[in-house]
Amino acid sequence: MKKKFIVVTGGARSGKSAFSEAESKKLGTDLIYVATMEPLDAEMKSRIKKHKDRRGSEWKTIEEPLNVATVIKKNDKAGKVFLVDCLTLFLSNHLLKGKNEESLKKITEELAGICASCKASVVVVTNETGMGLVPENQMGREFRDAQGKANQIMAKFADEVYFMVSGLPLKIK
Numbered sequence: 001m002k003k004k005f006i007v008v009t010g011g012a013r014s015g016k017s018a019f020s021e022a023e024s025k026k027l028g029t030d031l032i033y034v035a036t037m038e039p040l041d042a043e044m045k046s047r048i049k050k051h052k053d054r055r056g057s058e059w060k061t062i063e064e065p066l067n068v069a070t071v072i073k074k075n076d077k078a079g080k081v082f083l084v085d086c087l088t089l090f091l092s093n094h095l096l097k098g099k100n101e102e103s104l105k106k107i108t109e110e111l112a113g114i115c116a117s118c119k120a121s122v123v124v125v126t127n128e129t130g131m132g133l134v135p136e137n138q139m140g141r142e143f144r145d146a147q148g149k150a151n152q153i154m155a156k157f158a159d160e161v162y163f164m165v166s167g168l169p170l171k172i173k
Contacts, residue, residue, distance in 0.1 A: 001027060003078070005115045006123045007154045010164030016125045019162065019169050020083055021055060027121040028081040033059045034071055036089040051085075059083075065093040069111045072118055080120035087111075087126035091150055092143060101146050108150040112157035126151050128163070 004027060008020045024031055033055060039045045052061065064071045068090055072082055084090070087108075094104055115122040129147045155161045161173035 001121075003027075003119065003121045004159045005121070005157065006160045006162070007126060007151075007158040008123065008162045008164060008169075009126045009128045009151055009155075010162075011128055011131065014164035015167035015169075016127075016164045017051065017085055018054070018167075019164055020085065020123045020125050023162075024081045024083045024121075024123050027123070028079050029058070030077075030080045031059045032075060032080060032082050033061045034068055034082055034084045035061055035063045036065050036068065036084065036086060036093065038063075038065050038089075038093065065090070066097070069107075069114045072111075072114050072120070072122065076118040076120050078119040082115075082120055082122045083125070084115075084122065085125040087124055087150060087154065088129070088147060091146055095139070095143055095146065101142060101149075104146045105149060105153070108153045112154050115154075116157040116159075124154055124158075126154060 006023055008016050010016050037044060037048060039048055062071050068084055091104055094107060115124060127147065128151065129144045135141045135144055155173060158173065160171065162169045163172050
């Protein structure tokens with residue numbers, strides 16, 4: 001099977017994760033789930049558990065909120081499939097650590113380059129945040145702008161891009 005770099009975007013609860021898991025399984029059986037969500041409260045812990053239960057034991061999970069590129073480089077091997085879920089939380093984690101828009105752009109470009117050039121297949125889940133209301137505070141607007149730019153960067157490097165709507169994938173690249 002030819003290695004691929006796939007980006008899956010869409011709104012909240014649009015079916016991105018389930019679709020991405022299914023696409024990952026089509027690419028290989030050595031599955032690595034790179035989780036960027038930090039279990040900071042009971043609700044987040046519950047979400048993480050639901051995701052793990054749904055995936056089952058065939059997935060190796062690596063929890064890494066910030067250094068996703070390092071995880072991929074360290075574990076890169078032909079036949080492996082990385083599912084990064086998700087770029088949105090990855091960027092949010094960096095923003096909350098004080099990164100500015102320019103440094104977020106550089107981090108995203110590095111990650112996109114690694115996803116495109118590594119030996120493994122990579123599927124990246126990301127949220128489309130630019131189709132809703134304008135956030136009321138500066139940090140929210142900065143995040144929305146950085147997310148939009150990050151999605152553009154990832155899509156540029158990707159072999160395939162899907163937009164999820166109501167559980168249905170629309171292939172846009």
